[in-house]
Amino acid sequence: MSGAFPALDRLLGADRWSPIDPARLNGVLARRVVAYAIDFCIIAVSLAFAALFFLGVSILTIGLLTPSFGLLMLLPAAYHSLTIGLTGATLGQRALGLIVVDTRLQLPSVLQALVQTLLFYLTVGPTGGLVLLLVFILPRGCTLHDIVAGTQVIRRAPSGGEILGGRTAA
Numbered sequence: 001m002s003g004a005f006p007a008l009d010r011l012l013g014a015d016r017w018s019p020i021d022p023a024r025l026n027g028v029l030a031r032r033v034v035a036y037a038i039d040f041c042i043i044a045v046s047l048a049f050a051a052l053f054f055l056g057v058s059i060l061t062i063g064l065l066t067p068s069f070g071l072l073m074l075l076p077a078a079y080h081s082l083t084i085g086l087t088g089a090t091l092g093q094r095a096l097g098l099i100v101v102d103t104r105l106q107l108p109s110v111l112q113a114l115v116q117t118l119l120f121y122l123t124v125g126p127t128g129g130l131v132l133l134l135v136f137i138l139p140r141g142c143t144l145h146d147i148v149a150g151t152q153v154i155r156r157a158p159s160g161g162e163i164l165g166g167r168t169a170a
Helices: 006-011 028-060 066-087 091-095 110-127 130-136 144-149
Strands: 098-102 151-155
Touching (some): 028 066, 028 151, 110 144
Antiparallel strands (some): 098 151
């Protein structure tokens, strides 16, 4: 499956990507949206518990560790980067049968996952989500943060757990 503009595909290096069964790309966009909603809820609950923890720490230290509340900003990026980089999918993606792979269909590195996550947060907010519309013209239905990080989101193999890059996708 290629994007709507073959010249753009070539410019973005889509010809270097490993071949993939088109069935593994079907329905990915809708699943990504629902998976993100699940991840959003997980992050919201985690932030609430972490905020209570930091509030307790702040009270116990008579306010000396109040700046530790700033660490809460790292939680969403850490969640996405570590779950994708270590297992190939966030909990929401896993629940919806998705997996993040690199252009060789291997599990991404933690660095790739971090780049993907940071670019997501740096581009979606300022554009009001409009940058996500690029999914309709970029190759294989990738987003801008996928392309820059060298990743793509696909459906898991029907058999479930698959060996990718020497690591088993959980």
